[in-house]
Amino acid sequence: MSIVSATFTRSQRIILGAIAGSMLTAGIAMYALFPAANPAVTAILIRVGTVLGVVWLAFPQLKTVGQKVPVVIAGGLLVGLVLMAARPNLFKVAAALMVLLTLLSLLAKVLRKNE
Secondary structure (H helix, E strand, O other): OOHHHHHHHHHHHHHHHHHHHHHHHHHHHHHHHOOOOOHHHHHHHHHHHHHHHHHHHOHHHHHHHHOOOOHHHHHHHHHHHHHHHHOHHHHHHHHHHHHHHHHHHHHHHHHHHHO
16 A cells, blocks of 8 residues: 555544544534524534544555445435434435345346246
């Protein structure tokens, strides 16, 4: 590993931690100091800040996984995590659609083999 990539990864982790911490701090401050504020915004700040905090903690392991997993799949998983944190009901619908599409693709593969 070169020095440049190690520095770049370290700066990425610092930025991710700062964003997670600021989102959590803003959400908790809104909840504690301004109870009349929009509760949806407060909940989203706390949830997304928590998810980003977990990603920040697992960043070194995610880097090694990222070298083995395609970028599209990793990006999809990250978008799914953020979607799950922000809108849990919408994530349930998206997960059900993904399972349905997977089953349909497996069925199509089986039918193609029989031809």
